[in-house]
Amino acid sequence: MKTPRPPWLLVLCVLALHLWLGQEVQRIHEGWQRDGPPPMPPRMQVEFVREMVLQPPPAVARMAAPPPAIPARGAAAAASEPLPMPEPPASTPEPVAEAPPVAAPEVVAAAASAPVTDEPGPEWPLSTRLSYVLTGNYRGSVHGQAQVEWLRQGRDYQVHLDVGVGPSFAPLISRRMSSQGKLTPEGIAPQRYDEETRVILGDARRATVLLQGTEVQLANGARQPVARGAQDSASQFVQLTWLFLTGREPLEAGRVINFPLVLPYRQYAWQYQVVGEELLDTPMGPVASWHLKPTRGVAGGDLLAEVWLAPSLQFLPVRLVIRQDADTYIDLMLKSAPLQAAPE
Incomplete structure (x- = not known):
């Protein structure tokens, strides 16, 4: 007895349905890719040619402080994903005998008295690479x-x-934090911040923050007003360097530095207190540095950073301690002399 064949019309309908479903899945997948965070910007190509040497701290002229920041409505305490601990570069470039130029007192003084323009002044550090040894505790x-x-x-x-x-x-765990934007007469103006975390045998996770004028788009898509002078997780350290290098903020024990801080999911009205001057033992020898510490405690998985800035290295950070809580932290200590690019 012969098995009856399915009608050709039914076969064609089933094939058409499979084709349509395949096209819909592809369309949805492409939509997810379009609606997801944009790809991370390419890294600027810079050639590091000079090894920094310790220099006498530059004599900085006190400069007028920028207008006070207006707090953004709805800004709350910021929460970022827990960060696994860091490490220095895989390889350190061969040192170059020639030392980099350090901002001379007369150059900084000239920058202080120069008229305000849209162009960055000579007080900004040259492109610099710093390498660190990482120790800490994470389980x-x-x-x-x-x-x-x-x-x-x-x-x-x-x-x-x-x-x-x-x-x-x-690496078992790696994280990249990247900030990009513009240099202005009032300091760093971030426009975008990306944070990407990779765990071995796991998928990468990324958070992107977009700062657009008076508004910020957080990593969860929420839009909020943002205060003038806001910094992100990465730009804040160079902003501190610039504030001290130009004399806009004097380095003295007990002083508190304020600025708005935008983390991936919330905002802070942030404060660093100058703890005091400390001598750090580095591969370059003993280095005098100023220790800055947040005034608020750790809560809700936020990552808080303490920083040590060295006046003899253009106020760049020679040590960073990043804490998630009392038992989870990483300690980054300068591994070798920083490398700098040639003047533009």
Whole structure:
């Protein structure tokens, strides 16, 4: 007895349905890609040619402070994802004998008295790469490496903080924090911040923050007013360097520095207190540095950073301690002399 064949019309309908479903799945997938965070911007290409040497702290002229920031309505305490601990670069470039130029007192003084323009002044540090040794605690003792790159081309800047826990060739956890934007007479003006975390055998997670004039789009898509002078997780350290290098903020124990801080999911009215001057033992020898610490405690998984800035290295950070809580932190200590690019 013969098996009856399905009608050709039914076969064609089933094929058409499968084709339509395939096209819909592809369309939805493409929509997800379009609606997701934009790809991370390419890194500026900079050649580091000079090894920094310790210099007498530059004599800075006190400059007029920028207009006070207006707090944004609805700004609350910021919460960022827990950060696994960092490490220094996989390899350190061969040192170059020639030392980099340091902002001379007369140059900084000239910048202080020069008329305000839209162009960045000579007080901004040259493009610089700093390498760190990472130690800390994250469910046990951790070791690794970290690298900070401050890159500038004209009025454009980028700051990249790359950290890795475990061996440099196969880190167990890595995170990149990147900021980009413009240099202005009032300091750094971030326009975009990206944070990407990778865990071995896991998918990458990324958060993107867009700062657009008086508004910020947080990583969850929420739009909020943002205060003037706001900084992100990466740009804040170079903003501190610029404030002290230009004399806009004097370095003295007990002084409090205020600025709005935008983290991936919330905003802070942030404060750093100058704890005092400390001598750090580095591969370059003992380095005098100023210790700055947040005035608020750790809560809700936020990542808080303490920083040590060295006047003899253009107020760049020679040490960073990033804390999630009392038992989870990473300690980044300068591994070698910073490298700088040639003047533009």
